[in-house]
Amino acid sequence: MALEFKLPELGENIESGDVVNVLVAVGDMVTEGQSLLEIEAGKASMEIPSPATGAIVAVHVANGDSVGVGQLAFTIDSEGAAANPEPVAQAAVPDTASEAAEEAPPVAAPAPAPVPAPTPAPAPVAAAPVASSASKPVSAAPNVRRLARELGVDIHEVSPSGSTMRISLEDVKNFAKSTLESGGGRPRFHGATRVEKMSAIRKATMNHMAHCWATIPHVTQQDWADITHLNDLRAKFGKKAEAEGAKLTVTAILVKVVASALKVFPNFNCSIDPDASEIIYKDFYNIGIAVDTEKGLMVPVIRDADQKNMIELAKDLGGIAAKAREGKIGLDDLQGGTFTISNLGGIGGTFFTPIINSPEVAILGVGRAVEQDGKLMMPLSLSYDHRIIDGADGARFIRWIVDALEEPLLLALEG
Structure with missing residues (x-):
């Protein structure tokens, strides 16, 4: 059959x-x-x-x-299990327009059979030249044309709405608005181009980041942390961590510090329901770690970070980062975060504006530590949702992080 x-x-x-x-x-x-x-x-x-x-x-x-x-x-x-059927030509299937959602429970799969060598990825396809519409005559006043230039709108693409067939200021504004709401569409280029299909990871990142930036009023505050003493302690106890199969990195220490800070500042460990005008406080502390992979950005989650010591966190961090880079990450590994850390220190740079990973309300960005007056100073960038976190709270939170990094005993006293 x-x-x-x-x-x-x-x-x-x-x-x-x-x-x-x-x-x-x-x-x-x-x-x-x-x-x-x-x-x-x-x-x-x-x-x-x-x-x-x-x-x-x-x-x-x-x-x-x-x-x-x-x-x-x-x-x-299914009936001819012992038979060897004649080969049948493979049918091509058109692409679907559906987009993969950001979060969902995983589908369990049995152990895989031996996998044949993967087929080489198709070469990039050259984009077909876009026919120019500049030759199409349009009727528009000079001030309308000027507005179109200022908004980056091709006046030839705008359709007049009135019976006079003359493009108005409102026509240009409505065209620009519809373009923005639709995601911009495909822009016009004046040179050679090539087109590559987005991966599922890139599509998910595009959609989620656009949603986060459009729906969350971001505020970013920056500060410096003197990690000279912390770095000495890390070097001193690093061998102990290595003996247990872990690497005591600054990120692992930051996970512990952030989990402790979230207990002191619960409004950084919540989500909001704007429709119901409710705040959802979370009594669990799962820290997402932004990981750079060949396929794009992934944010696997370290669960119950507040209940683990730094060596345990270092083990977890190494494990999830390796899974992400090897393409073995599962949906469950990407779910349930309450706060995210994005450490770009290994690449370089100082301050930046990390985008909040909705439905979380804050994210900590970390830059490369630099020598300043004999001290090792690490730049920190905290972005938070201004709907639930005020500027004063943001300043207190990042100062608590700085103080804990500069004096680790604070974790034992307040964390």
């Missing part, structure tokens, strides 16, 4: 994913539970198991395809 296997539910609010690797080919024999497909949805990877034992008759997806839940992926001959 030919079984049409369609992409199953991947998790709550997840409607599609990108095919990272097709693990079987036409003619392969598969067993129930064997992995058929590796999918990247949101920022997590997952393997999709076979629902039955049989022979692969047709493969309807390919590496790099965007597939939606319920879309046909394989045809399996």
Whole structure:
């Protein structure tokens, strides 16, 4: 019996994913539970198991395809498990327009079967030249044309709304507004271009960061922390951490410091429900760590950071960072954060404006420590949601962080 296997539910609010690797080919024999497909949805990877034992008759997806839940992926001959079916040409599947959601529970998958060598990624496709509309005559007053230039609007793309067929100031404003609301669309270029398809991680980052920036009124405060003494202590006790298989990094120490600060300042460990005019305080402390990977930004979460010592946190940090960089991160690893740390010190730079990771209300950015007057000074940038956190609270929070880094005993006294 030919079984049409369609992409199953991947998790709550997840409607599609990108095919990272097709693990079987036409003619392969598969067993129930064997992995058929590796999918990247949101920022997590997952393997999709076979629902039955049989022979692969047709493969309807390919590496790099965007597939939606319920879309046909394989045809399996579940009765002819001992037979060797004739190869069937693979059918191309059009991309879906659905976007993967940021957070959803993971889908459990059995242990994967041996994976064939991945197919090389397709070369970038050159963009087709965009036909110019500059030759189209338009009727618009000089002040209307000036406004279009100031807003970066091509006057030739604006349609007049009145019966006179003359473009007005309101026509230009409405065109600019609709362009912004739609995400800008594809801009026009005046030179050679090339087009590459966004990965699932990049699409998820694009959508989530745009949402965070558009819905959260950000305020960023900066300060310097003298970590000279802390760095000496880190060097002194680093070998003890290495003996237990961990690396005592500044980020690991910051996780402990931040978890302690959140207990002192609970309004930094909350979320808000603006529709209900309610504040949701969280009595758990899960710290997200921004990790730079080849595929893009990921923010895996260290859970119950307040209940772990620095060596345990260092172990957790090393583990989740490795999983993220190796592409083995699961949806569960990316969920449940209450505060995020973004440390760019390993790359360089001083102060910056980290974007709050909604539904969290604050994020700490860390730059590279520099020598100043014989002291090792580390730049800190705290962004917070001004709807729930006032400037005075922001100043107190970052000063508490600075004091704890400069005098670690504060963790024992107040943390």
